[in-house]
Amino acid sequence: MIELWDHSGNDARELVLRNGKAKEIGVSKMELNIIMFSVLDKNGNEHFQNDFTNHVELNSKGMDTEFFIGTKSKLKLDRGTYTTFRFYLGDSGNRFIYTDRSKEVISQANYIEFEIKNDLVVNSTEDLQVAMRFDFEPFSLKSYFRSLKSIFNGSKRPQAGKLVNC
Numbered sequence: 001m002i003e004l005w006d007h008s009g010n011d012a013r014e015l016v017l018r019n020g021k022a023k024e025i026g027v028s029k030m031e032l033n034i035i036m037f038s039v040l041d042k043n044g045n046e047h048f049q050n051d052f053t054n055h056v057e058l059n060s061k062g063m064d065t066e067f068f069i070g071t072k073s074k075l076k077l078d079r080g081t082y083t084t085f086r087f088y089l090g091d092s093g094n095r096f097i098y099t100d101r102s103k104e105v106i107s108q109a110n111y112i113e114f115e116i117k118n119d120l121v122v123n124s125t126e127d128l129q130v131a132m133r134f135d136f137e138p139f140s141l142k143s144y145f146r147s148l149k150s151i152f153n154g155s156k157r158p159q160a161g162k163l164v165n166c
């Protein structure tokens with residue numbers, strides 16, 4: 001259901017998704033094995049997107065790379081204001097890549113949430129097609145020299161335990 005998005009010629013709503021903890025710890029890219037997702041409204045009610053049937057590898061880069069993903073079919077949402085996307089994760093195949101290009105495998109996490117910048121307001125009963133951009137930190141210039149540095153000392157990163165929910 002989610003795939004690389006060719007945003008030319010499509011009338012989809014463009015959404016910017018962010019996760020404050022990801023920015024705080026310097027995540028530049030995520031590779032996620034998404035098994036289903038939902039959209040949360042302003043009251044915290046979860047609206048599952050039921051036609052999501054396949055495991056999907058989501059390789060989402062920061063906004064500076066102009067990387068989009070989009071829904072293959074349209075979102076089925078009632079009128080209202082929606083604040084968050086929740087992506088449920090498979091047991092394996094999930095990792096974060098940080099600004100210095102170090103990597104961390106994420107395990108034992110059920111889902112990860114992204115806040116919708118300026119919310120998603122649905123005023124009609126028509127289904128929506130969306131293009132999602134992820135607001136991550138860009139890779140640092142130093143990251144290109146990381147391989148030389150890693151020869152002399154190991155990479156030390158903060159643990160992402162509080163970024164994902166179990």
